[in-house]
Amino acid sequence: MLKNLQIDFNLNHLKSFIVVARTGSLSAAAKELSTTQPSLGRQMTALEKEVNLVLFVRHPRGLGLTKHGQAFLILCQDIIGCLLKETNVIREKNSDPEGNFHFVSGFGLLETILENVASFSTKYPQFTFDSSSITTVYQLELGDADAAVIPLSQTICNSEIIQRPVYDNTMRVFASPSYLASHPTPKTLADLQHHRVVVFSGEKQEILNKQIINKDTESFLKPFVEVATAPAMRIALMNDAGIGCYAYNKKLVKQGLLVDVLPDLPDHIISYYYIYHKRLEGSLKIEAFYKFLKEINKIWER
Secondary structure, X not given: OHHHOOOOOOHHHHHHHHHHHHXXXXXXXXXXXXXXXXXXXXXXXXXXXXXXXXOEEEEOOEEEEOHHHHHHHHHHHHHHHHHXXXXXXXXXXXXXXXXXXXXXXXOOHHHHHHHHHHHHHHHOOOEEEEEEOOOOHHHHHXXXXXXXXXXXXXXXXXXXXXXXXXXEEEXXXXXXXXXXXXXXXXXXXXXXXXXXXXXXXXXXXXXXXXXXXXXXXXXXXXXXXXXXXXXXXXHHHHOOOOEEEEEOOHHHHHOXXXXXXXXXXXXXXEEEEEEEEHHHOOOHHHHHHHHHHHHHHHHHOO
16 A cells, blocks of 8 residues: 555645645745745645645636645645644653744843843753744744744634733833933823823834823824834933833833833733644643743833
């Protein structure tokens, strides 16, 4: 029977096929996979020959899946998922966490991780990790990322993805002591119209700027500086750029590097979740990194 099995699966072709099927476009898939459109097209042609199936319907707007292609997509997802899960089981059985761990996040969390990574590497010397700042569920589904941290506002409606609360950020309105030394301390939000205001830009700006930008203030508050990330906000505030929203950081407040300028203002809580594909449930690496994140993020406790 085995001599009749002539299919030679190339796993890279299977992963590429999943991305092409999802995007419906060779150009979009090639960009996501960091390859060229002609190279990806050759992969898909080779895959159709490997499995002896017509997988795509080609039309001017891109690619669609045939009925065979739809069934093959489900099979590919199962193959990749099962392979990743069982490989992790074999690797981690009766051992400490080891190997590389790809973690995805933003909002300044990577900076906090790097500040504390030495203690983690001392405890788990065989554990290495790399990171990136763009989070999509497809990275977790394909195994291109092991885990990610996302805000509650971005939680994913996917039964394949496990989501566990990991920490809360308490957003406050801060300025540096030296900025306040040369500008009168505001007593109310209305007073901010007489100050330089630093705000977050981008798609998450409404959530991050919520304490100072609202229906009562948006008519008169004109941003002095716009920043895209939490580290950029911290740098701007600590270098006297003005007043802005930043997550409460016990270390910075205790050292007197930032001052809560409106202490009576209600807290704005942003909850974050640790997410990973269910095939990794119980993984030693997943659990070790989760405990590490819980520990280092005590600096955000107010």
